[in-house]
Amino acid sequence: MPDTLPVLVLSTCPDEASADAIALALVEERLAACVTRIPGARSTYRWQGRIEHATEIQLLIKSRVTVYGALMKRLTELHPYELPEILVVEPRDVSEPYLRWVNEQTPDR
Template structure:
């Protein structure tokens, strides 16, 4: 299995923003599926202070060739000054699922 499939993580300030972003990514065929994990607590350093916020985490399933467009869509629709964008290579998994992703993203 090659690393043609990617899992991209980002967080949003709330579930509504997460839904807007997820729907845009799927509608534009930039993601085959986006999972939203609502009400996640994040503790992080921002502007020299420890901050704590309730956020929504997105797990974006996509292909390598769509990755840069996913980045640009996140940046354009996101309310954060510095949105999280982290990418994990998918090394292996259910081949039938990857076949479905190929169909959806073409």
């Protein structure tokens, strides 16, 4: 199995309970090698014609391209938002030991 570069998937959650449930499910199901939760993110956005403000939990989901389709499907199923943020960032470079670890944690499906 060739190693593939990891991806960083960004998503936000409304509370700790949903963030914890999503993080646990994605790691248990081997769709993510790691999910970092950063509380206290403050978002301002336009939704249904109004400007909204929300305090959210920012998720940093470390995965890889070969499982991204399954990750996106599962994240959408688990997420409490009608329109969850799912933003993928591809790194320009990554350390070899970290690359190996991410690939070991997220096997091809």
